[in-house]
Amino acid sequence: MALTYQVNAVGKLDTTSSLNPKQNVSMTSEKVSVLCGEEDEALEYDDDEYDLEAFSDADLSCEDRAPGFSDSMNGVVKPRILLMGLRRSGKSSIQKVVFHKMSPSETLFLESTNKICREDVSSSSFVSFQIWDFPGQIDFFDPTFDYEMIFRGTGALIFVIDSQDNYVEALSRLHLTVTRAYKVNPDISFEVFIHKVDGLSDDHKIEKQRDIHKRTNTDLTDAGLEQIHLSFYLTSIYDHSIFEAFSKVVQKLIPQLPTLENLLNIFISNSGIEKAFLFDVGSKIYIATDSSPVDMQTYELCCDMIDVVIDISCIYGMPNVEAGLPHDKDSMAIIHLNNTTVIYLKEVTKFLAMVCFLRKESFARKGLIDYNFHCFKKAIQEVFDVRVKVQQTRKLLNQRRWSKLTLTSGVCSSTH
């Protein structure tokens, strides 16, 4: 597949000739700049000047990195993604494969979960949430169980259905869960993973999805809750479908998604690129892509490329001691496929990477692409800065509100 291959692992980036005269690069999304003309093609852009690492992690507490969901007195908590479903439907396997790099075959030895497992996922500046894995046997509608508290802070509820099993019971549990959760928090996104589809033929998969879709919608309509929207995904841990489904779930929790998509659209249209993804490298979740449709094969190629880069970096790269990663913000890779397509990976931060698909002819203008990438990086920094400012203001306002309340109550008690 790969005719030529080039990886710059940690600390080995060859950011040679920075021929660019110090230009004043504009930072707003509308101004992702375009360079045209012959001489621009010679440019090699040095991204070091704008060190995104500086704002990717260190400046922020965990709370700051959370997208949305304010519920405590003066802070912001991470949105929760709940993994629910009957026993042995595959919940823990999904979590282990996507977030712990467990190989699918190892999940055969996973023991049944007997208590709620919470895990923080804060792998990048944009991806930050908590996953709660519920044991299949738990009756969370038991009166002693505070399900209202759980649903109140939930961003997405993933209900996993084992497609290789009889799913009648799973569907009635899904209905119960969704209706109760909706009453507590109508903002939850409800996601249904029709899981373990690796054992089914293509026709059978579609048929199952149609059947499950029809039954759940009929149940909701009968209950007068047709306004509840469920999204369905066919998933398996044995291929990339689980990563793709998880990407779509996570994207719904990123408030900056439209801005990121817009930036990617501007970037690709000005750089001769056919498709670009913004990946969270650790989990292989793509947090944004441009508006052209995503096909599974392209996504799989991106995942394979990320695996290769990580493997090579682990072997030949110098460890990024601070972050505990084998790659850093300077890592990049180029793969030339034998069908004249080039895949170009460039790190945006130490956690985020952009993967682009383009024609060989367009790649000849690498200088232009690198320059536009550099502008894209700066625009992302702006998005991030704005978010930090909004969150800091929100915190400040909350603190003020509380001190005002304290004062008021002080006045009340003295007049009494």
Ligand SMILES: Nc1nc2c(ncn2[C@@H]2O[C@H](COP(=O)(O)OP(=O)(O)OP(=O)(O)O)[C@@H](O)[C@H]2O)c(=O)[nH]1
């Ligand atoms: N064929 C196939 N098997 C899977 C898939 N995902 C999980 N499994 C298997 O399903 C079995 C149960 O997986 P678990 O992850 O333990 O299920 P769980 O829902 O967490 O179970 P509880 O902890 O009991 O609630 C394991 O043997 C997994 O290997 C899949 O996509 N395809």
